[in-house]
Amino acid sequence: MKSSVIIFPGSNCDRDMDVALKKIGFKNQMVWHDDLEIPKSDLIVLPGGFSYGDYLRCGSIAAKSKIIKSVFKFADSGGLVLGICNGFQILTETGLLPGVLLQNKYQKFICKNVHVKINNKENKYFKNIKKEILELHIAHNEGNYFCSDEEIKSLNDNNQIAVTYCNEKGKEDDQFNPNGALNNIAGIFSKKKNILGMMPHPERMIDKYLSSNDGNFFFESLFENLK
């Protein structure tokens, strides 16, 4: 199984993602933003970080980078594209996913463990995952998901809401919403469910010496479903 992690200048979770993918069994390769082609892959990952410094809207310059056309092509053909954190921001900037990620409601960078509920298992990412709720980690300043009324309706109608912030028992309310995201949204799919963008970082939670190892459930499920 082959995966490609795209490195933009300013990406800083590329190595962490590489480690996580390899641990689970992927043959991973790193792809430079200035390249035109992505080597043959079963999964493309846009990692976290501050692509091009994110001095403009987060992800906006990455959405116009050279490599991104190849990502479009791959996604159009049904390939799996996963965007974590800054990767999610880039996916919304490209239009591959609807909505935007605004600054956190409390106007602060937040780094902490959160729980998310898996809302839809009928896809390559979460099919047969052994858990309903995952403890993952967030670290962002702009993770406050927002979209129009039509868009949220469409997301709901098409079962595109992937994961939502909740407590350890799965209760979703304001109290467990770390950044003010609309309907506690932590991650969404494209209509065809081949593209997933989410703010939490599964790659930081892959062994028991870290503050959770629930990231493993995510990667195991993804790997098994791609086999």
Add this chain to the structure above:
Amino acid sequence: MEVNEQIAVDHGLKKEEFNKICDLLKRTPNLTELGIFSAMWNEHCSYKSSRIHLKKLNTKGKKVIQGPGENAGVIDIEDDDAIVFKIESHNHPSFIEPYQGAATGVGGIMRDVFTMGARPIANLNSIHFGSPQHPKTKNLLRGVVKGIGGYGNCMGIPTIGGQTNFDESYNGNILVNAMTLGLVNKNKIFYSKAAGIDKPVIYVGSKTGRDGIHGASMASAIFDEKIEEKKPTVQVGDPFTEKLLLEACLELMAGKSIISIQDMGAAGLTSSSIEMASKGNLGIELNLNKVPCREEKMTPYEIMLSESQERMLIVLENGKEDDAKKIFDKWNLDFAVIGKTTDTKKIELFFDNNKVAEIPINILAENAPVYDRKWKKTKLPQKIKFEKDNFKKLKITEVLKKILGLPNISSKKWIWQQYDHTVMGDTIQKPGSDSGVVRVHGTNKAVAASVDSSALYCYAHPLTGGKQVVCESWRNLISCGSKPIAITNCLNFGNPEKEENMGEFVECVEGINEASKFLDYPIVSGNVSFYNETKGKGIKPTPAIGGVGLIKDYKKMITMDLKKNNNLIIVVGKTEGHIDQSVFAINILNEKKGPPPVVNLFNEKNNGETTLKLIEEGLIKSAHDVSLGGIITAVSKMAMKGKKGFKLNKLKVLMNKFDYYFSEDQGRYIIEIEPNNLLKVQKILKDNSVHYDDIGIVTENEIIVDKEPILHIDDLIESNKKWLEEYMDK
């Protein structure tokens, strides 16, 4: 402009210093040259008041690869791995412009570390603010935290620990000390010493602008009413460029083309070029027209004194320019050959085909002024006779709740949650612990790091305070199961021209040195920040000590959270009941006088090493050192972290219970052990002649002390967390 004495004084030089310059040069310097002298001879760069005292420091040890004098210190952590680390102050700029000041402080220290070829793996910081009631404190705190986070988060380096203190002595001078640890192969360390003649001198990184001109001079001056005017001397940070610079430098370092490399920090191009040449006993020639500039019509004076961030100076092997340029082009960074090394032992600057400066290097470096300033010894204060009858009105649990809610004791989660502390995927102990711990990527090893300061103790008696802060650092590292290896120090003091302040410096350094020697805990890097004084009022002496320790097998790391009901809670080390200068005395009894707790280095070492032995034998479930607030505060912190309670036994010692629970005697640890290991633990402690008290047990969630009303652990957690949250957000 004709240079005269007044212009020199305006540059922060003393009249005598200006005369010395004219004597050494045998002529009057021009303005560019004067600027260079002022940059090299200010306190920040020349260490002129501190040098003779720093020379005495204990800087050698079996694990030391590089001590002070380079960009950072380097220690051996076995298997060819080495840790590069240093702490540095950015106090003055952070007070003037908290966000940029703190951000560029973090950026600067990371550059010091990756200049040596190391990839940064952890950041820490020590920040001190004025009284919470002071009108500036809240905004300064908010800005500094945002700045530290803004830079470190973007770089993708986890911030794994730190400390925050409030005291009115910082009302006009906050302290922002940033520390970075980097990992390097010990055979691939890069140094700043240039070698060889006619080697190309390369400028890489950001363009040079007019920001930060005279930054180092500003950092060497006291503040007055006009500090607002100094805003333009604060540099502006660009963490994105620094991230690119990091990756580009490490890529270039993987090859063999670099002879020497130096980051442009304080005093920018001036100090970096002079330092490289001076260490290599060479000359250097620069063509300033080649320096990439951000603004038009910059003068040689401005180019040499700019402190624009994210820049490096490199001496390359001949013929490697094209290969190097390719790397910097890939990362979209400026790259320019701006000069060469020479055999003249002079710095020679050219601009528009004219020679605009020519100064022998030794005049700037070795002949820089050195002062043996007058200083005054601080007498050990008399012990206070506390009226024990007054204690009868108090309840242990009520005092405890109050202490846990004090600004300096309260939880700092509001702060560290704004720092990315998990990026790089190796953080196994997060902020809010005794030490932060990160794994050495891809190995079984981990490094622990902690930053500590104790200004109150240092103010009461600098010699004892200096020793204490080193011991505290040592204990914090031991508490997580790491073997302490070495320290870096950031010496924050008032005005060295005042005998009291200079005395505080001299005696704190003496204390630090004594403890460092006894514990075999050498000092490998550091920085001095003087002139932390506003309108005649200086800060309390605040040496901050950054310690680094090694855990050979990270699976054996210990955390401080209480683990299991009915486990035994034991105090390692003897409690004497010293409450002078304790949180209890100052905040509850309102008694600010008296001596700090005695530091017995023999006990400190013995207790620490024995505790480490217990950890290595796998006999300890959790551990925490006893510091501010005494035994009961320490146990409470362990309980809050583990969301457990505790029940204390009736005291077995003949001592007032307030003295016992709140005294701040040194050299103590709280450990949690399983009841069936008690005999084994007792034997090891006895065999090593370590005193211990068995004080209680872990409970599900109740805090039970004598016959006082029972508290729930949530009460303590609430008391501990609410102060800072309410202060900042409500």
